[in-house]
Amino acid sequence: MAGLRLEGLHKSFGAIEILKGVDLALADGEMLVIVGASGCGKSTLLRLVAGLETPTAGRILIDGRDVTGLDPSARDIAMVFQNYALYPHMSVFDNMAYGLKIRGLPRAAIRAKVDEASALLGLEALLERKPRQLSGGQRQRVAMGRAIVRDPKLFLFDEPLSNLDAKLRVQMRGEIRRLQRRLKVTSLYVTHDQVEAMTLGDRLLVMHQGVPVQLATPTEVFEYPADTYVAGFIGSPAMNLLPGVLGRNGTAVTVAGTEIALAPSRFAAPDGHAVILGIRPEHVVLDPSGMSWPVEIVELLGSEMLVHARRGGEASLTIKIVHGPAMSDVIRVSFPSEHVHLFDQATGLRLTPAGSGVPPS
């Protein structure tokens, strides 16, 4: 088991810069989830660590050893691919044993390791089957087994659950977490799914356009998003982001012509500063004396409902409330100031008391 260090990692394909400098350190046994929309460079980052791509600049250290120039075969890592990438002409057993045979392990040792891994994953009855005779979930388990038997220094997961149906995804997510905890292998897990990211990671790295925008624990990322991108990306439905102007010595924001009072001295910026007020749909409360919003659509989600409202064209608001009275055309709401996030309108960065949710340097 070992740690992973990335130093100033850059990657360009031709004139297009995919990764614009990533520094990262994983502790021994840590599971770090890299999350971001497609095209943010998260898969490229993983492929660089795997050695399937060569960085344009920067260094990769696994267990303190510089592996930047090494072939994947020399890095002692294991990777689980989105499409499983099982060897179609080999049985499940041979798929798992392939890497061990290359290492020249004796037959008995290979047998023992594969048996152990397949017991862990519930694959004992399938060892003689070919990949095409397996279901998606079973294939995913074989891919995991192939990674586990190798006892690698590092696990890499490239969106391993994306090809599974929703129910199986939840189940496999739990299994991956349990396995990783039990085996204590340092892991890098790439996904675009924020639920996977929140549930699996010890820490999250949110990527946006080739730049890491926030590296923190899932709770921290959720409660103190570093900028408007993270605020809008993590959480479902997404956080409301309303443009406004700061006033009254930083104790009020004017949104769509209405002044909203804030708890005193929470936000350090001059009056008249253009800001974005963020509040999660579940934190907005109904308030007969609050700001009025014309209702556009109401979506019923069983026990809860989503109300989409719009005011003055530019400001739209989503509210998540427990099933309440019949909706009128206009709702009145207020924003409890302990749940209000403020961001700089020009930079998108969080305007917040220091010490929480600061973006990585």
Next chain:
Amino acid sequence: MERRTLFPGRLLPALLILPQLLLTFVFFLWPAAQAIWSSAMREDAFGTSTEFVGLDNFADLFADPLYLASIGRTALFCACVTALSMGAALLLAVLADGEIRGRAFYRTMLIWPYAVAPAMAAVLWVLMFHPQIGLVGAWLNRIGIVWDYKLDGTQAMALVILAAAWKQISYNFIFFLAGLQAIPKTIVEAARIDGSRGVHRFRTIVLPLLMPTVYFLLVVNLVYAAFDTFATIYAVNGGGPAQSTQTLVLKVYLDGVVNANIGSSSAQSVVLMAGVIVLCALQFRFLGRKAVT
């Protein structure tokens, strides 16, 4: 998704396939029937009378040491051409499949020989290996290797094998390249991460996944070498010296057209036809099986 167009009635469908049926009849069924008919006849030396001799022509054929030698020679020729052209094409395809600068250029260049007419290709090789005026041929003689494919049967065989194999490399190259590109990249990447390198990775991962292409090309190349190399061999040296490069197809032509032994030549054609049918059956069987799995 299969598109099916159904034509009404019987007349229109019949009309639509008529041209193909006509072609098949005129250029295949008719001559084939004629060949079978004349394989059972014997003509006198002056072509004035013919008599029915049943299977005598076939009996004579398989008792003729020259014919048996030609079978052996054809087998050797086929094996060498197939091995050489498939081996070279596979090597080139593997190299062209990699990330190399200007690979579109290489790939185009490698496909060109296929567009060269067989006789032209043969002339090209003759010009290179001519003992006096050929670049390679003259050089061989200069450095002390006695080279004259017009006198030495083994050298003649080597030259026609080279010329015929070269012609087929492009075809094989296209299929091998397509086959290699059809192998999912992540499988090869998974093997790399598993610690597999170079030749070992090729042997344990790439080649097994390429086997359908290999089987297909094996049959196609055997058919090509056995039946489609007439023009090449004929243009190089007409089957000589002596009968050293006289494959079965060449022998049919020389015996029938040049030496006017219609009966024997027809019998040989019938034997060849049986050979083609067997090979085609094998190929269909194989292709059919691939469609199932």
